[in-house]
Amino acid sequence: MWLLDKFLGRLIKRGRLTVTDADGADYRYGDGDADFPDVAVRLTEPGTARAIASDPRLGAAEAYMDGRMRVERGEIRDLITLIRKNQQWEKTGPLAPRGVFKRARQATRQRLDHFNWRRRSKRNVAHHYDLSDELFRLFLDEDMQYSCAYFEDPEMSLEAAQRAKVIHILAKLALKPGSRVLDIGSGWGGMALAIHRVTGGEVLGITLSEEQLEAARRRADDAGVADKVRFELADYRDVEGRFDRIVSVGMFEHVGPPNYNRFFRHCHDLLAENGVMLLHTIGRIGVPNGTDAFTSKYTFPGSYVPALSEIVPASEKAKLMATDIEMWRVHYAMTLEHWYDRTKAARDRIVELYDERFYRMWLFYLSGAGVSFRYGGTCNYQIQYVRRRDALPLTRDYLEREKARLRTIL
Template structure:
């Protein structure tokens, strides 16, 4: 029995996975279970099992991308759900073939890839975020929120959940008209424009993506608020001055552990003495680990998902007080399901923009997001910081009151 078959025998217990080999033979793993859809895959050539055995996740991903691992029943989401759902993080079952040498090499290369000097940071951001704004419009909400939404009801639309995410964050910032706000990693400008529109604050948004910058500036100009909501192509380490509030959503994943203390030192120096900061980031359960090889190679070069302990250790050394921590456990899985469905619906447009291999790569990425947040070891942290313990009200009641008021406000701008 080969390595891949041995692994599948150990892992696939619930649900049925059928594997068809290039020589026409077939193997069946698992047993029927209503929690999982049956999946059938075909290996197009005899080299596929070896490619998967050499590097389980990356090998399987590349075989799928190249059309060598063909899913004949189900889809890539069903396959990854079957695999990850049989080995959830909570049961501490790892989908890894033991190989100490490869693990050591992976750790070393992972550490090197997380060194995000300013020039490399810009290059890494461009790799992902400068794919083209038309591409992101195919699967994001109209406000182009490319981060975990907030589902007050799992049945809510993506548009409603993203609007509620902005209200949830704005409430934690305890904004007052006229304050200066810094948005680190502003994306296409949606959060900055929302904060100005709902709270009357002045916002500076910074990004390292030229594609995002162009759209953000265009949106501010169209709204007639370019003098109050400004956007710059700059690294956070280049900023000076003081801000009453700092918000950063979905950017910390690109900082890299070697730069965590520098990030929080910079934020401390930029934050007013009575200021408030809100950090929204994907976070890993348990302790520090390495970035998945597929994600590191194809999706987020230089990216790293931090453990809460890594964030706290870096921020506490820079005299930032953690005023509140919230874990969003399943919200990104719900978000990812909307993105996945819209990507499938727009297959023809994506293939026309890029090619079939890119489309399959993106599907694998989004399917991986969903199963990681449903069964794996990741969630989203929202961490609120202050420099002065007196900067916020005594209890958290103000958050709920502000959020209720914001959610009851006028509908989002078109």
């Protein structure tokens, strides 16, 4: 316990954390500040403290998943909040691996993990998105939007905030009647169906998830628009043709830095000369950094959260003009808090679908991600691209006018 005790002593300065080791000894950290959580955890097996100290995020996650670490006062979200709020991004530098050799090993692993050849890309997507549709229906909104919602009012419901997100994105696309649109990473089809309702034109949605493909096609059939809104199991690298608009929401995180230049070159070639593209991605607020071990192992293998300094240079090389860059700071934190609460409410059904360990893993994933968006170094970026500088109105005033129009349609 001495190594974990030393680590927590340096880390927890505000709030209160009580750790009871497997031998029954209590260790207390923090000043009791009421603006920070008060959490108590119990380690139930010898060796758990050492496992956590040697790899804090993955070690704590697996100890919680296995029941070797139990949260006895508060809940797992409170524990992660306490830790991350004590290391708020604005007040500290990013936490990096210690030692040059450890940094080199991590950099090499990251390059290999993020190369994302076609076969690996599909396998990585299937790991997460081919889980049971019922699981996602238990915590997502009715439209099955599995990306950051847009809270125009903090008191908005999840459903209202996801609708606001769709409207915000469609306004930036400056859609025209009859537009031909490509949706890269189309999920369960909600965005593509909304675009068709606005334009009446053809929409092609592509995904690497067979579960999502089946659900999206079913939704298009049920809406009677399958002849206009098509969904295909396809890699973005294999799409051909020309599109008036391209939208990609929550997919760029799976492209991988070695493929950024190719991604944007292909989007440039697919986009009509006077077309508009909107890229919505999780991003890193600061400098580039690697993917943590828990995410790589349990939730999004092969994923990578890019810094803005990695996205824009790649798109510049493809001669795509970034006409609008917007940073969403805490919207995803609010979204994930809704998902976390809904997951807790659906505990019994999730355990029935999978097991208790999976349920705790999912809670850890949602709470860790939410806290990272609220106190850590992650955010969302929306970047609007054009090939021609006159493809959009002269000023941004059109966005609010377009959003008002879309609210009457969607």
